[in-house]
Amino acid sequence: MNFTVDRDQFEGIIARIQGVAERRHTMPILSHTLLTAGPKAGPTGNPGLTVVASDLEIVIRCSQALDVIEPGSVALPARKLFDIAKVLPKGSVTVVAREGNYVEISAGRGHFRLAGLGSEEFPEMPEKPKGKPVALDSETFRKLVDCVSAFATGDETRYNLSGILLERQEEEGKTLLRMVATDGHRLAIADAEVPGLGGLLGERRVLVPRKGLIEIRKLSDGGPGSLELSATDKFLFAGKGDTEVWVRLLDAEFPDYLQVVPKENRVIANVPRGAFHEVLKRVSVMAPEKVNSVRLSFSGKQLEVSTTSPDLGEARDLLPIEFEGAPVTVGFNGRYLQDALGGISEDTVRMELKDEVSQVIIRPASGMNFLAIIMPMRIL
Amino acid sequence: MASSPREKEIIHLDMDAFYASVEVLDNPSLKGKPVIVGGGMKRGVVSAASYEARKFGVHSSIPMAKARRLCSHGVFLPVRMERYKEVSDRVFGIFRRYTPLVEPVSLDEAFLDVTASVRLFGPPEEIARKIRAEVRAETGLTVSAGFASSKFVAKIASDMNKPDGLTVVPRGKEQEFLGPLQVGRLWGVGEATRSALAEMGVQTIGDLAGVPEEAVVRKLGKHGAHLHRLAHGIDDREVEPEREIKSMGREETFDEDLLEILALRRELLDIATRTAARLRSHRLKGRTVTLKVKYSDFRLVTREVTFPHGIDDGGEIFRQALTLLEKTEAGKKPVRLLGIYLSNFGGEPGRDEGSGQISLFGHRPQPGFPAPRAPGVRDSARTAKLNEAVDRIRGKYGEKGARPGTLAEED
Numbered sequence: 137m138n139f140t141v142d143r144d145q146f147e148g149i150i151a152r153i154q155g156v157a158e159r160r161h162t163m164p165i166l167s168h169t170l171l172t173a174g175p176k177a178g179p180t181g182n183p184g185l186t187v188v189a190s191d192l193e194i195v196i197r198c199s200q201a202l203d204v205i206e207p208g209s210v211a212l213p214a215r216k217l218f219d220i221a222k223v224l225p226k227g228s229v230t231v232v233a234r235e236g237n238y239v240e241i242s243a244g245r246g247h248f249r250l251a252g253l254g255s256e257e258f259p260e261m262p263e264k265p266k267g268k269p270v271a272l273d274s275e276t277f278r279k280l281v282d283c284v285s286a287f288a289t290g291d292e293t294r295y296n297l298s299g300i301l302l303e304r305q306e307e308e309g310k311t312l313l314r315m316v317a318t319d320g321h322r323l324a325i326a327d328a329e330v331p332g333l334g335g336l337l338g339e340r341r342v343l344v345p346r347k348g349l350i351e352i353r354k355l356s357d358g359g360p361g362s363l364e365l366s367a368t369d370k371f372l373f374a375g376k377g378d379t380e381v382w383v384r385l386l387d388a389e390f391p392d393y394l395q396v397v398p399k400e401n402r403v404i405a406n407v408p409r410g411a412f413h414e415v416l417k418r419v420s421v422m423a424p425e426k427v428n429s430v431r432l433s434f435s436g437k438q439l440e441v442s443t444t445s446p447d448l449g450e451a452r453d454l455l456p457i458e459f460e461g462a463p464v465t466v467g468f469n470g471r472y473l474q475d476a477l478g479g480i481s482e483d484t485v486r487m488e489l490k491d492e493v494s495q496v497i498i499r500p501a502s503g504m505n506f507l508a509i510i511m512p513m514r515i516l
Numbered sequence: 517m518a519s520s521p522r523e524k525e526i527i528h529l530d531m532d533a534f535y536a537s538v539e540v541l542d543n544p545s546l547k548g549k550p551v552i553v554g555g556g557m558k559r560g561v562v563s564a565a566s567y568e569a570r571k572f573g574v575h576s577s578i579p580m581a582k583a584r585r586l587c588s589h590g591v592f593l594p595v596r597m598e599r600y601k602e603v604s605d606r607v608f609g610i611f612r613r614y615t616p617l618v619e620p621v622s623l624d625e626a627f628l629d630v631t632a633s634v635r636l637f638g639p640p641e642e643i644a645r646k647i648r649a650e651v652r653a654e655t656g657l658t659v660s661a662g663f664a665s666s667k668f669v670a671k672i673a674s675d676m677n678k679p680d681g682l683t684v685v686p687r688g689k690e691q692e693f694l695g696p697l698q699v700g701r702l703w704g705v706g707e708a709t710r711s712a713l714a715e716m717g718v719q720t721i722g723d724l725a726g727v728p729e730e731a732v733v734r735k736l737g738k739h740g741a742h743l744h745r746l747a748h749g750i751d752d753r754e755v756e757p758e759r760e761i762k763s764m765g766r767e768e769t770f771d772e773d774l775l776e777i778l779a780l781r782r783e784l785l786d787i788a789t790r791t792a793a794r795l796r797s798h799r800l801k802g803r804t805v806t807l808k809v810k811y812s813d814f815r816l817v818t819r820e821v822t823f824p825h826g827i828d829d830g831g832e833i834f835r836q837a838l839t840l841l842e843k844t845e846a847g848k849k850p851v852r853l854l855g856i857y858l859s860n861f862g863g864e865p866g867r868d869e870g871s872g873q874i875s876l877f878g879h880r881p882q883p884g885f886p887a888p889r890a891p892g893v894r895d896s897a898r899t900a901k902l903n904e905a906v907d908r909i910r911g912k913y914g915e916k917g918a919r920p921g922t923l924a925e926e927d
Contacts, residue, residue: 163843291824321873396876429872469873493874514872 137208137233139173139185141200143243146229147221149198150214152379153189155351156196157214166191169214170258171231171239174207179378189214190259194348195382197261208233209255220248262382265366265373270336272313274356274363274376276328280315281353283326283479283506288346289319296388300349302372303341304333313337316393317346322472322510323393324479336365343390344372348383355379396509398495401488405434406458406501409485413477415441415453420470422451429515430470434489435463443470466492467515473498476508523687525640526755527628528662528670529611529647531604532679534624535564537657538603539593550590554580558771559852563595567679600624603655610650614643619755627667629755641684648682665690668751672701690749695722702746704739712736721747764800766791767855773812777847783854784841785834786923790915791856792830796907801826802858805833807840810853819843822860829899830920833858 150169158166170188178184178201186199210233225244232240234249241248281300289297297319305312305327313330316323344352355363355376364375371382416430423430423443433440437459442452466489476498477485484501498508531537535553540546550569554562562583565574572587583590604623611618614637617629630640637643644661651659662673664685672694673683685693699705699713699721712735718724724732724747732740745751766787774780795802805827806820819840827833837856841847846854909918 318876320876323876391877427873467872495876509876511874511876513874 137171137173137210137231137239138206139202139204140228140230141185141202143221143224143226143229145200145202147218147224149185149187149200150218150221152198153187153196154214154218155354156191156194157189158191159215165211165253165257165259167214168211168253168258169217170209170211170255172209172255173202173204173231174209175204177204177207178202188258188261192259193345193384194351195259195262196351197380199378210237210239210252211255211258212239212250212252216250220250262371262384263368264380265368265371267366268335269364269366269373269375270330270332271362271364272330272333274361276313276330277363278353278356280313280326280328281349284315284317284324285346285350285353286475286478287317287319287322287324287508290346291319294320295386296343296390299343299345299386299388299390301341301343301390301393302337304337316390318391318393321469322476322508323396324476324509325393325397325507326479327505336367340367341390342367342372343386343388344383345386348372348381352381352383355381396495397507398488398490398497398509401490401494401497403434403461403464403489404459405439405487405489407439407485407487408455408457409477409480409483411455412439412485413474415455416470416474416477419443419451419453420474422449423470424448427513428470429467429513430473431465431467431515432473433463433465434459434461464489464492466496467513468496468510469513472510476510479506479508523631524629524665524755525631525634526664526667526670527630527640527644527647528664528667528674529626529628529644530660530662530674530678531607531624532658532660533564533566533570534604534657535595535600536566536569538600539596540566541603541656542599546591550574550587551593552580552583552587552590553593553595554583555595555769556771557581557584557592559769561769603657606655607651607657607659610647610654613650614647617755617757619757627670627755641682644682644684648680664693666749666751667753667755668703668746669693669749671703672697691722691725694747694749695720695725697721699724699743699747702743704743709736709739709743761798761800761861763806763857763859764791764795764798764802765806765855765857766794767808767853769810769853770851773850773852775847775850780841780846780851780854781838782922784837784856785830785920787854787856788834788837789830789919789923791858792828792833792903793907793910793915795828795858796903800858800861801828802861803827804858804860805836805840806857806859807837807844808853808855808857809841809844809846809851811845812850812852814852817844826861827858829903831899 153169157169172186175183177186179199182201183204184199184201186197188197220241225246227244229241229243234240237252237254239250239252241250284300288300301316303314305314310329311331311333312327313333314325314327316325352374355374358377361376366373371384374381419430419441420428422445424445430441430443437456438454439457440452440454444450480500482500482503486499486501488497492512495509495511499506536551539551539553548568550572551566552562552569552574553564554560557580560580562574562576562578562580564576569587569590574583574587600623611626611628615628615630615633619627630643633643640663644663648659648661651657658680660674660678660680661682662670664670664673665687669685669690673685676683697720699718700710702721716727716735718727729741729744732744768783768787803826804820804822806818808818810816821836821840833856906918
């Protein structure tokens, strides 16, 4: 293997795959990234370089067009390669494979010799799904993920809740992509119109691990454009520009989320989003760590947000709201409320309550594209 | 962390060939014979060997088959842990007459901090002598003792005049005592460290003490600084009575190496089930699951995973261990031993239990029996109830009273 690449392009492509390469040394090969240079290794089968990283759950492949002097492939330690790429001098970089899976990297007068592993040890690439991919606006996808991703659990023992559900909805002749996430205490549903989605999800709903979905979301960081999505029984595939991501789907039953959407929450509060967020942030400073409990007291035309930490002290703040009904006080994890507000861009937030132990709905006052459900917390 | 200003008086006590000695105690006709206690002949290892057997090169942790070759006329006995525990309890009872600061290292080994006992019972040498005499008179067993100003030196001292010996290292004489000993005697010096030190020309503990600390640190890193301190006889660790349980688990060495993934899964389920039962009997939940795999070439690897909440359910431990097993070469390489350990007890406070956070899916009345699987969330309260019931059945009918169906044919 022998090729020359621009330093900044090289760093960019190596940086892109870092998040997927396994940092823990469970299987040494997975902490490596597979570099392949060849006449067809570049984008759209042209000459160039392909870089792959995999943790067996997520596979990412980036390609870069360049002139290949000699084709070949080798697996290099991903982290160390990134450390090297970051400190290379400006200009062009030459990468040459040597005997025994060593690679020499030269730029300017700087020279590195890096030990790698044989490319044959690297796990096989999953197949690209055969069907025609669905194209959707990458910005739309990013927004959906940002609305719900905080709601999935980071606790991997709760396998089915560590994923985000993607499913198709038909409403008033429109096709929507719906994402749903829950950690068992709260749940978020976000919808966006995606014409032609049927080709991807048809009758199917897929459960995508949060980490993988966020990796796909990163594809939209590269700027506007369309995201290509397709799926097999095992993988969700996403591609944008010169980067492709495979995410292994979770084989688990997602809870029947519609069952927990309350239908009899008759107490309604309309709350200014920006001010509510500010007040929550302010009061949360004094909230007990980890549980983050805050009290919301609705009465008359105002909402009082307060908290008490037994050993520390307390905090409270007020904000004007639209509210009708008997005064009610409900406890929440303040973090959950802030995450819910994060999914809303409209100025007014609508809260629908029943009592201090039943689920509460938080959504934009107008518009149905986002809905958060939060279980209260009993605060003693 | 900081070194205590208090000058400590530490006694290390180590029962002589404990398991083997208990066997001789229970069957005096074995007296004077090479007695070897250990696992099965096929794959087991020696747990203890009497001094008569040691003359033939038999010592603990060598394979039983090898012991038989070395000492074919030996008396080979299975491990009777219950009995050893019983004797151990009596011996530790004697230790505790002289100080409450008893740190058990194993059934047959303990550290005693007797600094404060001197006023009541006389000088530490005297205490060590009394303990040795009382153990012999009351149990018929011998114990070797080392007395010094730190745990580390006391431990090395107790090993000097084994069996039935007492070694005293006076304060200030630690370096003189340690100097001529091989560096391999230091805690934490294995083959790799020893050869690294040998490259520096260090053979004895005295050599190591003579090398500047920076040089050792350059060669061995932080660990080097620690060894250098030990070489100077400096060890500030306190005797910790009632040592907190830091990890709990089970492991199994197989009669024959296992290659079949199905067989490995089955063993893993068995180990997970037993580990879970043990955790629950101690009312512990571990947040970290560690899988230990030893291949047929004796290479040992561990894999672990940590969760926000504690686990004590066998099924859950099994599922996690299985995921970890996929990250090893098990199934491709023959496996000699599997083990599962849970650690990180105590859990993250404020999560779920006791936080007041109400659950979205749990505690919803589900009509019908058996309750439908949906809404797909494992209900931890129900699992806990089930485990409680299973534990009760096992308490009454033994381990086989209730266990996973996969393991039922095993008998």
